[in-house]
Amino acid sequence: MSIAIGLRATAAAVRAGERTAVAVVQEALTRIAARDGAINAFTTVTAERALAAAATMDARRAAGRDPGPLAGVPFAVKNLYDIATLATVAGSRTDRDRAPASRDAALVRRLVQNGAVLVGALNMDEYAYGFSTENTHYGATRNPHDLGRIAGGSSGGAAAAVAASLVPLALGSDTNGSIRVPAALCGVFGLRPTFGRLSRAGMRLFAASLDVGGPFARSVEDLAIAYDALQGTDPDDPACAIRRPEPVTPTLREGIGDIHIAVATGYFSNQGAPEVFAAVERVAEVLGTSQRIEVPGAGLARAAAMLVTSVEGAELHLPDLMTRAGEFDPMTRARFLAGALVPGAWYSHAQRLRRWYCQELTKLFSNVDVILTPATPYPAFPIGLASIELGGQQLPAAGHLGVFTQPLSFAGLPTLAAPVVQTGSLPLGVQIVAAPWREDLAFRVAAAAEALGVLASPSPIAGQDIVGC
Amino acid sequence: VAEPFDPALYVPQAAAALGLPLAPEDLGDVISAFAVLARVAGPVMAFPLPEELIAAGVFVPDEGAAG
Numbered sequence: 001m002s003i004a005i006g007l008r009a010t011a012a013a014v015r016a017g018e019r020t021a022v023a024v025v026q027e028a029l030t031r032i033a034a035r036d037g038a039i040n041a042f043t044t045v046t047a048e049r050a051l052a053a054a055a056t057m058d059a060r061r062a063a064g065r066d067p068g069p070l071a072g073v074p075f076a077v078k079n080l081y082d083i084a085t086l087a088t089v090a091g092s093r094t095d096r097d098r099a100p101a102s103r104d105a106a107l108v109r110r111l112v113q114n115g116a117v118l119v120g121a122l123n124m125d126e127y128a129y130g131f132s133t134e135n136t137h138y139g140a141t142r143n144p145h146d147l148g149r150i151a152g153g154s155s156g157g158a159a160a161a162v163a164a165s166l167v168p169l170a171l172g173s174d175t176n177g178s179i180r181v182p183a184a185l186c187g188v189f190g191l192r193p194t195f196g197r198l199s200r201a202g203m204r205l206f207a208a209s210l211d212v213g214g215p216f217a218r219s220v221e222d223l224a225i226a227y228d229a230l231q232g233t234d235p236d237d238p239a240c241a242i243r244r245p246e247p248v249t250p251t252l253r254e255g256i257g258d259i260h261i262a263v264a265t266g267y268f269s270n271q272g273a274p275e276v277f278a279a280v281e282r283v284a285e286v287l288g289t290s291q292r293i294e295v296p297g298a299g300l301a302r303a304a305a306m307l308v309t310s311v312e313g314a315e316l317h318l319p320d321l322m323t324r325a326g327e328f329d330p331m332t333r334a335r336f337l338a339g340a341l342v343p344g345a346w347y348s349h350a351q352r353l354r355r356w357y358c359q360e361l362t363k364l365f366s367n368v369d370v371i372l373t374p375a376t377p378y379p380a381f382p383i384g385l386a387s388i389e390l391g392g393q394q395l396p397a398a399g400h401l402g403v404f405t406q407p408l409s410f411a412g413l414p415t416l417a418a419p420v421v422q423t424g425s426l427p428l429g430v431q432i433v434a435a436p437w438r439e440d441l442a443f444r445v446a447a448a449a450e451a452l453g454v455l456a457s458p459s460p461i462a463g464q465d466i467v468g469c
Numbered sequence: 470v471a472e473p474f475d476p477a478l479y480v481p482q483a484a485a486a487l488g489l490p491l492a493p494e495d496l497g498d499v500i501s502a503f504a505v506l507a508r509v510a511g512p513v514m515a516f517p518l519p520e521e522l523i524a525a526g527v528f529v530p531d532e533g534a535a536g
Contacts, residue, residue: 257473303509310506322489334498337491338506341483341499346510351524353516 066117177405380443
């Protein structure tokens with residue numbers, strides 16, 4: 001059984017005519033059929049569409065036409081992205097009876113236009129309201145590094161599919177950490193771009209003032225290539241900024257000599273297991289930084305993010321909560337219902353506090369370019385675990401996973417979650433955080449740390465029959 | 470002085486005001502979930518903000534950079 005070769009290598013081989021897109025896609029489908037039963041990352045495999053698209057691409061190339069920079073790259077998307085002819089379920093049972101999507105989501109179209117081939121839809125927490133992808137309707141997605149543990153969420157299927165090398169590229173979404181948490185727990189690279197950078201048209205949103213889409217991959221370069229292909233304005237998403245694409249691939253190897261890096265302290269050096277802070281320190285040491293910086297108001301930001309999320313999420317689903325709440329996943333139902341009851345003043349104050357917080361962070365980024373923090377407070381925990389002890393305190397095991405991600409997304413900051421090379425068996429991640437619209441700096445730091453050997457995506461499941469690369 | 474807050478009283482009444490039916494088997498969990506929100510709302514609401522601090526209609530991440 002082959003594993004997925006990287007995105008760049010796959011596209012290069014197809015473009016050069018060394019491999020056909022059909023062969024690449026067929027191998028991906030074979031891997032998914034063989035291994036996904038154990039992982040449960042996929043909820044739908046679009047085999048027929050994928051093979052037809054690959055055949056079309058091979059014909060284009062044979063006719064002398066450019067098959068695109070992502071030629072033949074198999075990818076899959078969290079099942080809140082519209083896929084033409086399929087109902088967009090967003091991890092729910094309620095939406096199974098929605099009308100099929102008339103066309104692909106904007107980000108899916110961008111990848112397809114660049115030559116990538118969609119092979120399926122991926123599991124998630126219902127309506128993205130969770131950090132563990134323990135979905136009652138579709139089953140839990142299992143962590144490829146320990147099948148008894150969670151993959152993280154809510155984009156757990158996306159992270160697990162890439163971690164298990166079923167596909168070299170997947171798309172997720174991130175409201176409060178739903179790309180960064182599963183990337184960290186599954187040991188892959190994941191990007192939450194600046195809020196407003198990428199179009200969300202055709203995505204089933206969760207909390208509209210926080211949601212962004214973003215890619216997962218197994219190397220910094222692959223992540224950069226995918227991100228560059230996803231950029232561009234879109235009038236179909238009112239939050240998508242009117243901004244020219246700012247590709248990060250050309251500057252990826254420029255080094256970090258001029259980038260001022262600091263480790264977040266205070267809030268970001270508590271409420272986690274010792275190994276997560278040690279992992280961040282290792283990255284900082286390799287990058288040669290000893291500076292510390294405190295993010296003002298991080299705890300308040302997390303609290304306000306929880307209020308904003310609960311209100312926007314509940315309002316979006318209010319008609320279904322009114323008429324068929326019993327069909328919601330027991331993992332999300334009570335939180336959605338409670339969000340519907342939040343007093344308006346709490347929400348408005350939280351949104352105004354957000355502006356104050358953004359102003360504070362703007363000041364912070366006048367002193368530093370990139371901030372390092374842990375991605376999660378602990379590695380993946382066993383599926384089904386309700387609470388976890390930390391420093392003598394019992395905490396909700398899944399809910400607390402967002403403690404380090406929520407304050408950063410509340411300010412819309414671009415954040416790259418990257419796997420830190422570990423001596424233990426379970427992956428851990430670092431967040432590489434930059435000022436708004438400076439994804440390029442986060443990518444350059446990640447590329448430097450990867451080249452120095454402190455960031456890498458660990459191999460898929462030990463003991464599996466995996467050859468070649 | 471405000472009365473001590475009791476989510477077990479608030480949740481059924483607020484749901485009734487909204488016309489949101491709550492199944493008896495869900496009520497306890499909804500009360501617990503709302504209690505969590507009330508707890509996190511405490512410090513948020515206690516944080517004073519000047520009136521002139523306006524939330525944007527469309528959130529822009531670097532709006533604080535103006536001026």
